[in-house]
Amino acid sequence: MIHQLKLVLSVLANQLSAAVDEVNENNVAPLVTMRQITELMRLVMGAIFQLKRGSDKPDENRRVLENLLASLRQIAGDERVAMDGRNAAVATLQYRTTASTIAQIEAIAGARTGSGVR
Template sequence: MIHSLKIVLAALSNQLDAAVAEVSENNIAPLVTVRQTTELMRLVMGAIVQLRRGSDRPDENRRILENLLATLRQMARDEKVAMDGRNAAAALLQYRATASTIAQIEAVAAARTGSGVR
C-alpha cells in the first residue's frame, strides 16, 4: 500500500511542478493549485507515515486508506459548498485537485488489492 500511495504522491508532485511553472503576476489560479496540491501531498504523506508505523495487516492498511479517503471526500464536499460563494473559482480549482487525488488513490488501491476502497 505504501508503494501505491507513493505513486499518488509522485503524481501530485508533478502537478505541483506544473502549477509552479504557471505562476505569474496576473493569474492567481496556479497559486490556489499549489496550495491545494501541497495540502493533498501532506495528507498522503501522513497516510504513508501511518502505514510505515503500522503492522502491515490488510485490515489496518484498509482502515488507514479509508480514513485518508474520508478526509479527502469531506474536503471535496466542503469545496463544492464553497463553489456557491464569492471564491467560486478558487473552490472549483481546489475541488478538481481533490477529486483527482481521490480517483488516483482509488485506482491504485483497486489495482493493488483487486477491489475498490469506499
C-alpha cells in the first residue's frame, strides 16, 4: 500500500510542478492549485507515515486508507459547498484537484484489495 500511495504522491508532485510553471502575474489559479496540492500531499504523506509505523496487516492498512479517503471526501464536500459562494472559481479549482486525488486513491485501493474503498 505504501508503494501505491507513493505513486499518488508522485502524481501530485508532477501536478505541483506543472502549476508552478503556469504562475504569472495575471493568473492566481496556479497559486490556488499549488496550495491545494501541497495540502493533499501532506495528507497522503501522513497516511504513508502511519502505514510505515503500523504492523502491515490488511485490516490496519484498510483503516488508514479509509481514514485518508474520509478526510479527502470531507475536503471535497466543503469545496462543493463553497462552489456556490463568492469564491466559486477558487473552490472549483480545489475541488477538481481533490476529486482527482480521491479517484487515484480509490483506483489503487481497488487494485490492491479487489474492490474500491467507499
